[in-house]
Amino acid sequence: MTATLADDRSVRLSAGPLVRRPKTTRIAGMMLAVPATVFLALFLLVPAVRLVASGFLTQDAHGALGGPVTLAHYVHFFGTALYSHVLLVTLRISLLTAAIAALLGYPVAMVMVRSHPAVTRIVTFITIAPLIVSVVVRSYGWQLILGNGPTGILNWVLLSLGLIQTPLRLLYSETAVVIGSLHVFLPMMVLPLASALGKIDPHLEEAARTLGMPAWRVFHRVTFPLSLPGLAVGFTLVFSLTAGSFVTPAMLGGTNAQMLGNLIDQQITAVYDWPFGATIATVLVLIVVGVNLVSMRLLEGRRRMPATS
């Protein structure tokens, strides 16, 4: 009985600097992280290092990688108009998707947070539901809807209603990829936004309104700034996932809206130029990391600005 009491106390006070858990407990605690760490080291870190290294190696006639170390692949990538264009398209599609996801996501997240619990549950389910269906299936669906001929569902509807005279050319375009990506990644925006909005004390908005601000200005001055951490997470997620996507641009973008992912696929599986594929992959990852750092910095900076002004 006394032993149990003592144990309880040591656990409760373990955060304090004066009380330490027994050494064996601490080691046992660290051991718990070992399997995952080993797994990640073996199957993520090592291949990643090899991938980056491949981009600086030369491939001989038999396809084996070796010396000399070279920057030729990078020069080739940035020197060729086609590749720069694909890079630009990738950035444009990803930024646009993330931005539109934010615009669409805010109202949904607001409803999710502010409504009756039953409504919240339904909206949450509807938001998450697309994740249950495979990306391939969803992209096929969009192919049917956006089909360029008069038989594409959207074109057929618009033509029947007399709203357009000639079929729209939506499929195999950047627009189609943005639409498809939005459909897939919107939950990644809504969920962090809802979480951030849910943490805002409703009294803050009430206080702002009693102080004389109409509702839309309250959103601008109070709700939006306080939800920025959620927006930062959502934006990062949607941007990164879109930039790295492969299936959606392959099925909805065709050759008009190729993205870096498709380029990598071509280089590895069709051209068998592994060093160049590795180069593109490295560029892709660096860009994603770079954009994320910039967006985080902007959002964080905005949030901290009042403290320094």
Add this chain to the structure above:
Amino acid sequence: MVALLGPSGCGKTTSLRMIAGLVQPTSGEIFIDGRPVTGIPVHRRNIGMLFQNYALFPHMTVAENIAFGLEARRVSRAETIERVNDVLQLVQLGGFGDRMPAQLSGGQQQRVALARCLVVEPALLLLDEPLGALDKSLRESMQVELRALQQRLGITTIIVTHDQDEALTLSDRVAIMRGGRLEQLGTPTEVYEMPASRFVAGFIGVSNFFRGRVERRDAGEARIVTATGEALVVEGGAADHDEVTVALRPEAIVIEPLSDDACDAANSVVGSVEQVVYRGFVRHTYLRMDNGETLIAFQPSRPGSEGAAVIAPGARARARWAAGSNRIVRDERAG
């Protein structure tokens, strides 16, 4: 300054939120300065509302928080700076303008929240349990400060509280609410000394209650006899019905050792002392009356004369009080 006082869930906060416009009343009208405001949205009512948790904007400095209402009213930058500085002086937080709310203590945050309300010169100041989150000593000093400030500025103020001391200390008039209805509206003295109902008498302070029949009505007084035979004389005596409830404040009762004389006098009961609780300046005596009910009496302790007046638990004693202390109250339970 009016206090809305009542137990939790009695509708006082809801009333305040209706005045603010944060919730719509299902029926009835709300007037501010004689102007109906029921249909006017919150942001055009020109009110200041102080929330229990202060609701300071965590992403803005103290100065930006205070300037918020001026920003909403599109006041010029120069005037904003001047008014913010003035009000910071007023709440004794000069020089704190650049701090973030999280860097302030509870009392300081409270003052910022108050300054944020005051700077817009509201027609009406609404305080929702403003001192509930502060510890006792800070609460008492803030009560005094708040009262002084409100009187100096002369802003009509409505304060919601469940703390009767706070209501009595701060306000000119107290509205006691129960179950969404107003029980009594009066000055602190009125609601304490002349409670209108059994609920008010029991909610503000402590009361003893007697139920009885009016036996005789004379000019200026009435004689009431309870079911178990105790006789009470009530001044004023204007009881409409025969069954009445009489409230009696414990501090009006004198406890004395049993003596032979006047054993059947009105406004006097005999019983055995059950418990005596020493509470510093006052002594609570619980007297078990012969009819089985307990009577509470508060008697001032007089340091120096210790012992002589104290009647030990178990002893028989007499409680008596002046007729003027009896107060007939409305009693919902009596039907």
